[in-house]
Amino acid sequence: MNxxxxxxxPPVLARIGDRVEDVGTPALxxxxxxxxxxxxxxxxxxxxxxxxxxxxxxxxxxxxxxxxQIAAGAVGIxxxxxxxxxxxxxxxxxxxxxxxxxxxxxxxxxxxxLARYVDLSICVDDVRQVAAVAAAATAGGVRITALAEVDVxxxxxxxxxxxxxxxxxxxxxxxxxxxxxxxxxxxxxAQHLAHWTRRRDAxxxxxxxxxxxxxxxxxxxxxxxxxxxxxxxxxxxxxxxGVYTEIQPGSYVFLDGHYGASExxxxxxxxxxLFLSATVMSTARAGVAVCDAGxxxxxxxxxxxxxxxxxxxxxxxxxxxxxxxxxxxVLDENNQALLGSKLWLxxxxxxxxxxxxxxxxxxxxxxxxxxxxIAARGLSR
Amino acid sequence: MNxxxxxxxPPVLARIGDRVEDVGTPALxxxxxxxxxxxxxxxxxxxxxxxxxxxxxxxxxxxxxxxxQIAAGAVGIxxxxxxxxxxxxxxxxxxxxxxxxxxxxxxxxxxxxLARYVDLSICVDDVRQVAAVAAAATAGGVRITALAEVDVxxxxxxxxxxxxxxxxxxxxxxxxxxxxxxxxxxxxxAQHLAHWTRRRDAxxxxxxxxxxxxxxxxxxxxxxxxxxxxxxxxxxxxxxxGVYTEIQPGSYVFLDGHYGASExxxxxxxxxxLFLSATVMSTARAGVAVCDAGxxxxxxxxxxxxxxxxxxxxxxxxxxxxxxxxxxxVLDENNQALLGSKLWLxxxxxxxxxxxxxxxxxxxxxxxxxxxxIAARGLSR
Numbered sequence: 001m002n003x004x005x006x007x008x009x010p011p012v013l014a015r016i017g018d019r020v021e022d023v024g025t026p027a028l029x030x031x032x033x034x035x036x037x038x039x040x041x042x043x044x045x046x047x048x049x050x051x052x053x054x055x056x057x058x059x060x061x062x063x064x065x066x067x068x069q070i071a072a073g074a075v076g077i078x079x080x081x082x083x084x085x086x087x088x089x090x091x092x093x094x095x096x097x098x099x100x101x102x103x104x105x106x107x108x109x110x111x112x113x114l115a116r117y118v119d120l121s122i123c124v125d126d127v128r129q130v131a132a133v134a135a136a137a138t139a140g141g142v143r144i145t146a147l148a149e150v151d152v153x154x155x156x157x158x159x160x161x162x163x164x165x166x167x168x169x170x171x172x173x174x175x176x177x178x179x180x181x182x183x184x185x186x187x188x189x190a191q192h193l194a195h196w197t198r199r200r201d202a203x204x205x206x207x208x209x210x211x212x213x214x215x216x217x218x219x220x221x222x223x224x225x226x227x228x229x230x231x232x233x234x235x236x237x238x239x240x241x242g243v244y245t246e247i248q249p250g251s252y253v254f255l256d257g258h259y260g261a262s263e264x265x266x267x268x269x270x271x272x273x274l275f276l277s278a279t280v281m282s283t284a285r286a287g288v289a290v291c292d293a294g295x296x297x298x299x300x301x302x303x304x305x306x307x308x309x310x311x312x313x314x315x316x317x318x319x320x321x322x323x324x325x326x327x328x329x330v331l332d333e334n335n336q337a338l339l340g341s342k343l344w345l346x347x348x349x350x351x352x353x354x355x356x357x358x359x360x361x362x363x364x365x366x367x368x369x370x371x372x373x374i375a376a377r378g379l380s381r
Numbered sequence: 382m383n384x385x386x387x388x389x390x391p392p393v394l395a396r397i398g399d400r401v402e403d404v405g406t407p408a409l410x411x412x413x414x415x416x417x418x419x420x421x422x423x424x425x426x427x428x429x430x431x432x433x434x435x436x437x438x439x440x441x442x443x444x445x446x447x448x449x450q451i452a453a454g455a456v457g458i459x460x461x462x463x464x465x466x467x468x469x470x471x472x473x474x475x476x477x478x479x480x481x482x483x484x485x486x487x488x489x490x491x492x493x494x495l496a497r498y499v500d501l502s503i504c505v506d507d508v509r510q511v512a513a514v515a516a517a518a519t520a521g522g523v524r525i526t527a528l529a530e531v532d533v534x535x536x537x538x539x540x541x542x543x544x545x546x547x548x549x550x551x552x553x554x555x556x557x558x559x560x561x562x563x564x565x566x567x568x569x570x571a572q573h574l575a576h577w578t579r580r581r582d583a584x585x586x587x588x589x590x591x592x593x594x595x596x597x598x599x600x601x602x603x604x605x606x607x608x609x610x611x612x613x614x615x616x617x618x619x620x621x622x623g624v625y626t627e628i629q630p631g632s633y634v635f636l637d638g639h640y641g642a643s644e645x646x647x648x649x650x651x652x653x654x655l656f657l658s659a660t661v662m663s664t665a666r667a668g669v670a671v672c673d674a675g676x677x678x679x680x681x682x683x684x685x686x687x688x689x690x691x692x693x694x695x696x697x698x699x700x701x702x703x704x705x706x707x708x709x710x711v712l713d714e715n716n717q718a719l720l721g722s723k724l725w726l727x728x729x730x731x732x733x734x735x736x737x738x739x740x741x742x743x744x745x746x747x748x749x750x751x752x753x754x755i756a757a758r759g760l761s762r
Binding site for chain 1: 382386387389391392394439448451462464470475486487494507509510532540541663666671674677678682704705706717720732736737739759761
C-alpha cells in the first residue's frame with residue numbers, strides 16, 4: 001500500500017463553455033433547445049386543459065430541472081420514493097407528492113420528517129398502511145395528505161373495487177392526522193403504446209375508470225379534490241379528459257428510445273433531448289467497433305441504445321452492452337477509421353439511465369451551457 | 382418555493398449493531414461469512430496454482446473490499462475505467478491494472494495522473510493508441526506499463542493475428558515512456574457457461590490461444606512477464622493452465638444469479654454473499670405482491686432477481702421490474718399477509734447492481750457488522 005492521496009479525484013466531467021466534442025465520455029448530454037421545447041409544450045398542454053402539471057422527478061432526479069419546471073408553471077413535483085424527495089425538499093420545493101405506497105418504520109419516519117418542511121401527499125392502497133401513517137403523523141405532530149391509489153389498468157398497486165376504495169377513504173377521513181386528498185390513478189402500460197389512437201383509447205378507458213371512482217366517492221358525500229395520474233405518453237388525452245385535475249409526466253423533458261418509437265401526431269410533439277455520448281475505443285476486430293458506454297452508463301431494460309448521430313450512423317448499430325463496453329456492428333469495411341469517434345446514443349429508457357450518472361452536461365450551440373447535478377441519484381428508499 | 386433547508390438529508394441507511402431486519406429497504410446486503418469464504422477460497426486457489434490474484438474492482442467498486450483482497454494476498458486490483466481507479470489510488474492501493482482500452486485526451490490525462498501515484502498498467506490493441514499513450518506519458522514525465530490485449534474467444538477487443546500482436550509489441554517496446562508488460566487475454570463468454578466441463582474446455586481453449594501468442598513473442602525475443610485474464614467462472618482452470626501468470630476474477634466475492642446458476646463441483650465452491658433486501662409495500666390486488674426494489678435498485682440485464690429467503694419463498698416469484706417496483710406473483714391465496722414482509726433477493730448480475738448503490742450493509746450473526754462505501758459508483762469514464 002502507498003500513502004493515501006486524499007485529494008486525488010477524477011477530473012471534472014466538463015466546464016461551462018467547453019465545446020461539446022471535447023467533453024469526456026461517457027456523459028449524459030441534454031440538448032437545451034429540445035429540452036426547453038418539451039418543457040414549454042407540456043406546460044402549455046396542461047394550461048390549455050385547465051389541469052395542474054406536477055412533473056415526475058423520478059425521470060430526471062435533478063433539482064435544477066424541477067426548479068425550471070416549477071418556474072414554467074408546475075404546481076410541485078412527484079417523487080416515487082421518500083428518500084428521493086429529500087434533495088428537492090432541501091432546496092425549497094414546497095409541494096411534493098409521493099406517488100407510491102410505502103411500509104416500514106424507516107419510511108414512516110421519513111414521511112413525518114418531510115411533512116415538517118413541505119406540503120406532502122402520499123399514496124395508500126391498504127387500511128393497515130393508513131393506520132400506520134396516521135399513527136406516525138399523530139406521534140410526529142404533522143398532518144399528511146393521503147391519496148387513495150386506484151388501479152385503472154396497470155395491475156400493480158391500487159385498490160380495484162368500490163368497497164376497498166370506500167374503506168380506504170373512510171379510514172383516511174377518520175384519522176385526524178390525515179387529510180383525504182383524492183385519487184392516484186396511473187396507468188403505466190398505456191404510456192408506451194406506440195400507436196397514437198391505441199394510446200388515446202387506453203387513456204380514455206383509464207380516465208373512465210377513475211371517473212367511476214370519483215362518482216362513487218361523491219355519492220358517499222366524500223369530496224375528491226385531486227385526481228392525479230397520467231404520464232408523458234397520455235398527457236394530451238388526460239388533459240382533455242375532464243377527469244384528471246393533475247398530470248404527472250416525467251420523461252417528457254427528455255424522451256428516450258422507448259418513447260421515441262411512439263407516434264406523436266397530436267398536440268404534444270416532443271423532441272429528443274437526452275443523449276449518451278460515447279467514444280469508439282477499439283476497432284481491432286473486423287466488422288466491430290467497441291465504444292466506452294455499456295451497462296453502467298445506460299439502462300437496457302427497454303432496449304439497447306440507438307445511434308443518433310456520429311460518423312456512419314447509417315451503417316453502425318449498437319448490438320450488445322457489456323458492463324463498460326458497447327459493441328457496435330460496422331456494416332462497412334472500414335471499421336478502423338472509427339477509432340476515437342464520438343457517438344451520440346439515445347438511451348432506451350431515460351429514468352434508470354439518469355440514475356447511473358452524477359451530472360447532466362447541458363449543451364446549446366455546440367457548447368456546454370449548464371451542468372446540472374443528479375442529486376437524487378440512487379435514492380431509492 | 383420554501384426557504385432551503387440545507388441539512389435536510391435522508392436518514393443513514395444503517396448503523397453498526399442494527400438488527401438486519403431493521404435495515405431499511407432496498408439495501409445491498411453482504412453476508413460476511415459467505416464473503417470471507419469466497420475471499421479465502423479464491424486466494425488459496427491462486428496460491429496453489431502459483432499465480433497472482435489481481436481481483437477486478439469493477440465488480441464491487443469498494444475500497445474496503447479491495448483492501449481486504451490485498452490483505453489476503455492479492456497483488457493489486459484491476460479497474461475497467463481510468464476514473465474508476467481514482468478512489469483506489471487515493472486510498473493508497475499501489476498497483477492498478479486498467480484491463481481495457483481507452484482513447485481521448487481526457488483519458489490520456491487521467492492515465493498520466495494515475496501513473497504518478499500508482500504502478501499503472503493499461504491495455505492497448507491498436508498502434509495508434511500506443512502512440513497516443515506514449516506521447517502523453519513522455520509529455521507527463523511518467524512511464525506506463527502497456528499490455529497487448531489479444532482476443533482469445535470473446536470477440537470484442539484485442540488483436541487476433543500474429544502480425545497485429547507483433548506490431549503492437551514492437552510499438553510498445555520502441556516507446557521510451559512505455560514498458561511492454563505482457564498480454565491481456567480475457568474470455569468473458571467462457572465465464573458464464575453453466576456446465577463445469579464446458580467452462581473448463583472453453584477456458585483451456587482460451588489458454589491455448591494465449592499460449593500461442595506467448596510463444597510467438599518469445600520466438601521474436603520479446604519477454605512476456607505477465608499473462609493476465611480469467612474471471613470467477615474459469616479461475617480454477619486458469620490457475621492450473623501453466624499459461625496465465627495472473628487471474629482477474631471480480632464477482633467471486635459476491636456471486637449473483639448468473640454465476641449462481643452455474644455448476645461448481647471443482648476446487649472453487651463459492652457461496653452467495655450479495656443480496657438485495659426489499660419490502661412488500663402493496664398487496665391490494667389478488668395474487669400479486671409488490672415490493673420496493675425495481676430497476677433502480679437491481680440490474681436486470683442478466684435476468685430478474687430471484688427470491689432467496691423470506692416468507693413463502695417457495696410460492697413467491699419476482700416476475701417484473703419497473704423503475705421502483707418489483708412485481709411478485711403469489712402462488713397462494715393469502716397475498717395480503719405479505720404486506721410489510723422483508724425479502725432477500727439475489728441480483729441477476731452483481732457488477733451493475735453494485736453500481737446502483739452507495740453502500741454495502743455487511744452482516745454477521747443477524748447484525749450489521751460493517752458499512753462499506755461504494756466509492757467508485759458511477760465512475761465510468
